[in-house]
Amino acid sequence: MQTEKVIDHITNWLKEYANNANITGFVVGVSGGIDSAVTSSLCAKTGLKTLCVEMPIHQAQSQVTRAQEHIAQLKERFPNVSDARVDLTPVFEQIKSVVPEVEPSAQLDLSLANTRARLRMTTLYYFAGLHKYLVAGTGNKVEDFGVGFYTKYGDGGVDLGPIADLLKSEVYQIGKVLGVPESIQVAAPTDGLFGDSRSDEDQIGASYDELEWAMKMKDEGKKTEDFEGREQEVFKIFIRLNTVNQHKMNPIPVCKIPVNLL
Incomplete structure (x- = not known):
């Protein structure tokens, strides 16, 4: 950088x-x-x-x-x-x-x-x-x-x-x-x-260096089964948190009303 x-x-x-x-x-x-x-x-x-x-x-x-x-x-x-x-x-x-x-x-x-x-x-x-x-x-x-x-x-x-x-x-x-x-x-x-x-790290279960690695692996299309040991554990942590916290990263859902109901 x-x-x-x-x-x-x-x-x-x-x-x-x-x-x-x-x-x-x-x-x-x-x-x-x-x-x-x-x-x-x-x-x-x-x-x-x-x-x-x-x-x-x-x-x-x-x-x-x-x-x-x-x-x-x-x-x-x-x-x-x-x-x-x-x-x-x-x-x-x-x-x-x-x-x-x-x-x-x-x-x-x-x-x-x-x-x-x-x-x-x-x-x-x-x-x-x-x-x-x-x-x-x-x-x-x-x-x-x-x-x-x-x-x-x-x-x-x-x-x-x-x-x-x-x-x-x-x-x-x-x-x-x-x-x-x-x-x-x-x-x-x-x-x-x-x-x-x-x-x-205590809360997440992984260090930032490990999370940066996992983030890169996800961007490259890697899957959990591509890793083993500590790498697999870290990747699972990243994927789990990335999935459950999508509600924070995405815009709030809006209920769209069909035109025929208006």
């Missing part, structure tokens, strides 16, 4: 899109992970106003520290960058207190994790509406179009996806050139939605 040229291409694309939409800047949720760090850096490089929003919900201190380190570094380098911190923990706890109680389960944990992501989306759009900004998505190609590893109408609810055509490995390459803090570059990827230390 021609990293410098890709950076320039994305930066120019962001600037042109915003100018055509008569928008004055971007808002980005910064989590302490590589994807949000790269996205916010690219937005900052446009010269347009870039608001970095930190939105902890029972967040691990390591994630908070990384997010704050990145934001501080961006503000030093780019005068167009500002930040806001909204602690959504009390809001999250209030929602938990008013919905009906159910027995603890993995499904409850997932529902609450998705609720966190949707609270953050709502907060980002509050700032976007307030300042007439665009919400910049932080999803990469593997997450957005491979395994659907995001929350529908949560972190998937954005105005544009600057890095959505980049594989995770490519995001890391760009992050290095952009000068993303080393602490973020070496941290294990995590969505931070469960209030514990589980990583993306």
Whole structure:
């Protein structure tokens, strides 16, 4: 990958899109992970106003520290960058207190994790509406179009996806050139939605390198029976997630009314 040229291409694309939409800047949720760090850096490089929003919900201190380190570094380098911190923990706890109680389960944990992501989306759009900004998505190609590893109408609810055509490995390459803090570059990827230390790999069952391989194999028309051992296991994981998460990747179905009924 021609990293410098890709950076320039994305930066120019962001600037042109915003100018055509008569928008004055971007808002980005910064989590302490590589994807949000790269996205916010690219937005900052446009010269347009870039608001970095930190939105902890029972967040691990390591994630908070990384997010704050990145934001501080961006503000030093780019005068167009500002930040806001909204602690959504009390809001999250209030929602938990008013919905009906159910027995603890993995499904409850997932529902609450998705609720966190949707609270953050709502907060980002509050700032976007307030300042007439665009919400910049932080999803990469593997997450957005491979395994659907995001929350529908949560972190998937954005105005544009600057890095959505980049594989995770490519995001890391760009992050290095952009000068993303080393602490973020070496941290294990995590969505931070469960209030514990589980990583993306823990949740998915495969690393991003493995998922990139599986995505390539699927694009080449390979089948599960073409592999064995760990490769077959990873390919099965990819195909399963790609299949069950199509509802996230495709437009919502619309019931078309026959003309004779109108």
